[in-house]
Amino acid sequence: MNLLSIRQFEKETDFTKKNITEKCLNSNIKLTEESNIELQDLLLKIKTEMANFKVSAKSFYSKKLEEIQLKNDSNLNEIINKSFIAIDSHTESLSSLNFKNFQSLTTHDDKQTEKNSDLNSVTNSFDQFFESYQIPFLKKRYLEFEIEKQNLTMKIKKAKRILGPDGSIEPPYEIKSEKLNINNREFNRESKQLRPLCMRIDTIKQANGSAYVELGDLKVVCAVYGPRQSLKPGNSSAGSLNCDFKFAPFSCKKRRPYPKDTQEKEYGLLLNQALVPSLRLDLLPKSVIDIYVQVLEADGMVSSLAAAVTCASLALANAGIEMYDFVSGASAGYVDNSIILDCDLSEEEKINFNGSIFLSYMPASNEVTHIVQWGEVNYANSAKAIEICVDACSQIHSVMSQTLLNSIKD
């Protein structure tokens, strides 16, 4: 039962009210049997409809209440209860009263005044009935609820954060004036030492393959779905890889909104390029493999990309997709004139951090599957950095193979 039906009902009852009063006024003093029967029918109709309405209204309003979560609105409960009680009493009174009145009307046809007063009483009782019926009031309340609900949803849709006034500048998150000392890294790490590494596979049961990698505080999770049928029309002689990279909104210092920005799209492309050389996609024609990587805590932008490659490769192996070898990713940073391996966020923020390099490497064929480097550096340092990263990749690779072996043993 909705607003429409309430209105309809109102109309009907109004109509019946009018009808009856009109008939009484317009008709002759004598009410014929037919009209009596009509009246009775009408009254019965009203009664049944009231009963129906009561039941449906109760359920309807209780549902609405649940939706709007205003169950504790005692006022509304009271009102509804009152109205239901009134409805009950009045239906009974109506049926008994009116018939009597009209009977009296038919008998005492000479006494106009009495008739009028009886008529009045009839109409009064009707009015009283409809008042206590409280349809308009309930309808009004219902409308109010709807508006409140809409407002709430609007509020939720709008920005969840409180923005400052126009023209205000966000405060800097940190005063970065420190220089990085390569001999004084956190946890006494050497310049060529990786952060503690932890890997798990099969973390997501619904996916074909999944992996979770922790590199110090950096946390990356990856799920692989496939090979599944490619939705692209036409034949393709080899499968395709679809990489999806996302920083979780809470992962970085500044909140990342849900839509993917260009950096994440670019990282997805880079992931794709890093992983494709290792997979035997020619064995999977007309198929697509979907890789979804999410960074839960980004402790270093470039190292999160490196960890993502490692994680995705592990997940692919867990999914059972044929490949030449794992691809492991490593990153290093250029500080002053030296190279430090695997920088975390605090190190990336330092002033003398000149640039960084990200490298993904496949030890089986001794091939670099992807390299990205930025920062002004001379050729010698660049070559050295590549060497260091390749070594780190080999180390990571051994951990990856160990993880898979352990999982099989279990």
Add this chain to the structure above:
Amino acid sequence: ETNLINQASGSCRVLLDQTDILVGIKVEIGQIEPDNVNDEEDETNLEEDDLSRHNNIVSTEDEDVFGERNKGRIVCNIDCSPSVAKFFEFKKIEEICIEYSQYMNRLLNGKQGGIDLQSLCILKNSTCWIIYIDALVLNYGGNLLDAIFVATRGALQNTRIPKCRVEESQGIFDFEIGDEETEIIEGWREMPVCVTVNKIGNSFILDSTPLEDNCSEARLMVSINRKGQICSVQKDGTGAIEPTLLTEMIRSAQTKGKLILNNLDLVLSNEEKRIENLIECVGFC
């Protein structure tokens, strides 16, 4: 050729065999955005097909002790005309554009880009010059990124920013933009040039034609600056490169890059003289 487009602050056109690139630069005043560490955050909702400009925030931190923001920024965008569509399918074109745009953005918005971003600042913490570099690929004939970088360098040499006077009255800073006076972008000479090295089989080639591009399994984009330093390296393509070959490729790119830079500077100085002497350029005919 430079200075072709009057409406742009700077422009340059490069024809590399069949590859035809037109770069237009516009400078606008904008807000200094809050810094993001090594971050390029998008302010607008980008759909997959949207090739319009992305607003990127300066990626490196400034060295001021009090954490003040006093750097302008550069926003690069690469767009392809429909004539490129006969070489690649649509999604591939989009990917290429995003990748190259991001590459340029990352390169030019840092110290390695050479351009002095602090000179672009007008009022600390509030306003700065934003340089919008838009590259249009009119025709594709291989070796896209090299040509784009050459054209960008030419356009930057050509760009004139209106002079800006900062006045202070009662502690409130205000700036006025001059109508006639202009100045050059500081540091444009230090802007690097890119050399694309394609790996085919077990060796590599430079300056590839479209046919050679199709044969190559992996591509390396190396940026070299005037001092011979390597500013950026990025691999592209779905193949893999051995580490020894990788270092060789970077080395050869470095030597070639220096040569290209020297020649380019010669040509650009000739262009300047031509403009001074008001000789007509060939233009688009």
